Amino acid sequence: MIVVICGPTASGKSKLAIRLAQDFNGEIINGDAFQVYKELEIGTAKPTKDELMMATHHLFDYVEPTKNHSVMDYQVEARKTINEILSRKKLVVIVGGTGLYQKASLYDYTFTEEKENVDLSDLAPLSNEELYSYLVSLDEKASLKIHPNNRKRVLRAIAIIRQTGCKKSEIEEAQEHKMIYEDVHFVGLNINREELYKKINDRVDSMFEEGLVEEVTSLYEKYDFNNNAFKGIGYKEFIPYFEGKNSLEETKELIKKNTRNYAKRQFTFFKHQMPTIWCDSIEEAYNYVKGLVNKDD
RNA sequence: GGUCCGGUAGCUCAGUUGGUAGAGCAAUGGACUGAAAAUCCAUGUGUCGCCGGUUCAAUCCCGGCUUGGACCA
Numbered sequence: 001m002i003v004v005i006c007g008p009t010a011s012g013k014s015k016l017a018i019r020l021a022q023d024f025n026g027e028i029i030n031g032d033a034f035q036v037y038k039e040l041e042i043g044t045a046k047p048t049k050d051e052l053m054m055a056t057h058h059l060f061d062y063v064e065p066t067k068n069h070s071v072m073d074y075q076v077e078a079r080k081t082i083n084e085i086l087s088r089k090k091l092v093v094i095v096g097g098t099g100l101y102q103k104a105s106l107y108d109y110t111f112t113e114e115k116e117n118v119d120l121s122d123l124a125p126l127s128n129e130e131l132y133s134y135l136v137s138l139d140e141k142a143s144l145k146i147h148p149n150n151r152k153r154v155l156r157a158i159a160i161i162r163q164t165g166c167k168k169s170e171i172e173e174a175q176e177h178k179m180i181y182e183d184v185h186f187v188g189l190n191i192n193r194e195e196l197y198k199k200i201n202d203r204v205d206s207m208f209e210e211g212l213v214e215e216v217t218s219l220y221e222k223y224d225f226n227n228n229a230f231k232g233i234g235y236k237e238f239i240p241y242f243e244g245k246n247s248l249e250e251t252k253e254l255i256k257k258n259t260r261n262y263a264k265r266q267f268t269f270f271k272h273q274m275p276t277i278w279c280d281s282i283e284e285a286y287n288y289v290k291g292l293v294n295k296d297d
Numbered sequence: 298g299g300u301c302c303g304g305u306a307g308c309u310c311a312g313u314u315g316g317u318a319g320a321g322c323a324a325u326g327g328a329c330u331g332a333a334a335a336u337c338c339a340u341g342u343g344u345c346g347c348c349g350g351u352u353c354a355a356u357c358c359c360g361g362c363u364u365g366g367a368c369c370a
Contacts, residue, residue, distance in 0.1 A: 009334080032334085033332090033333060033334065033335085034334055043334095044334085068332080069332090070331045070332075071330075071331055071332090071333075072330095072331050073331085075331090097334075098333065098334080099329090099333080100329075100330075100333050100335095101333080103329095103330080104330065104331090107330090109330050109331095110330085111330080111331055112331095114331075145328085145329090146328095146329095146337085147328080147336095147337055147338055149336095149337060149338075150328090150329095150336060150337040150338080151336080151337085152332075152335075152336045152337080153329085153336065153337075156330095156331075156332090156336095159331090160330095160331085163331095168330080171330080172330065175330085193325095228332055228335090231332070231334075231335070232334045232335090233334045234334080235334090236334090257322095257323080258334075259334080260323095260324095261334095262334055262335095264324090264325080264326090265327095265329095265333090265334090265335095266334090268326080268327060268328080268329090269328095269329075269333090272327080272328085272329090273328095273329075
């Protein structure tokens with residue numbers, strides 16, 4: 001059985017996952033795009049060393065911050081790990097806030113082999129409109145699902161054609177949009193918005209107390225912040241601070257705001273993209289999983 | 298006590314030569330297949346500080362009051 005603990009950031013997912021793994025013979029897999037990186041600790045709200053020892057954790061802390069990590073890389077590792085845990089006849093507990101990563105691992109998403117060194121530089125000077133009409137000419141079906149202003153997606157759809165020789169729409173049509181595992185349960189932690197925002201604000205405050213500034217400062221001295229690892233909330237907001245444009249207080253408020261915005265997007269994703277069962281408290285979620293495990297026996 | 302400037306959306310403010318108002322941010326809803334903590338889309342009714350006057354019509358003009366700030370005593 002696979003249980004996915006999802007829901008917004010700061011809702012208590014990690015702690016619940018540990019309890020479930022301990023009580024129901026489970027192992028935990030990270031389902032979060034930024035907790036995969038080494039050295040990013042406080043800002044990613046990674047489980048502490050003590051917590052990591054309370055249950056078996058996988059896919060935390062295994063990617064170098066300079067490496068470009070993608071959904072496909074995650075998918076490969078996650079599926080491998082899921083299969084290993086299942087073969088041990090243990091409960092798989094996936095926990096994290098990145099819905100896309102979880103979906104890509106559990107559903108029949110396929111990523112086609114890409115040619116390297118494909119030149120896309122001719123696209124850079126094009127306006128959004130020009131780029132979009134170019135995509136329409138290449139893959140009209142895919143273009144219908146992308147807004148012309150969403151340059152990143154438009155570019156990606158064009159890149160797929162150049163790098164794989166296949167159309168994005170064709171790749172997706174070849175899939176059944178079904179889960180590739182049996183007995184998968186998405187359990188979402190639902191929190192009243194006001195309460196969640198307070199938790200987020202408090203958590204950012206305690207990140208600063210725990211030494212976030214020191215962590216980010218030493219990373220900034222060591223690495224190029226253009227790497228994807230530093231595009232995460234709690235890291236990218238420090239760039240204007242290091243450049244002398246923002247105060248520390250402004251940086252902190254920005255992190256809080258971005259985290260709140262992010263939490264809202266997470267609700268939308270988990271609400272509409274997967275068959276999530278929502279629980280109003282940690283206890284309720286725990287009991288729900290307990291019921292599933294007992295029924296399974 | 299006097300002079301001047303301000304009080305308009307949750308916040309910062311714009312505006313209406315008089316016809317009951319709009320930006321940014323926030324907030325809310327949504328999309329999501331190789332950056333996803335990313336990227337993108339949609340949504341603006343608010344006693345225009347209060348009371349009165351002028352007017353067909355006042356948030357706008359006039360008077361008073363209230364309130365914040367600056368300056369002068």
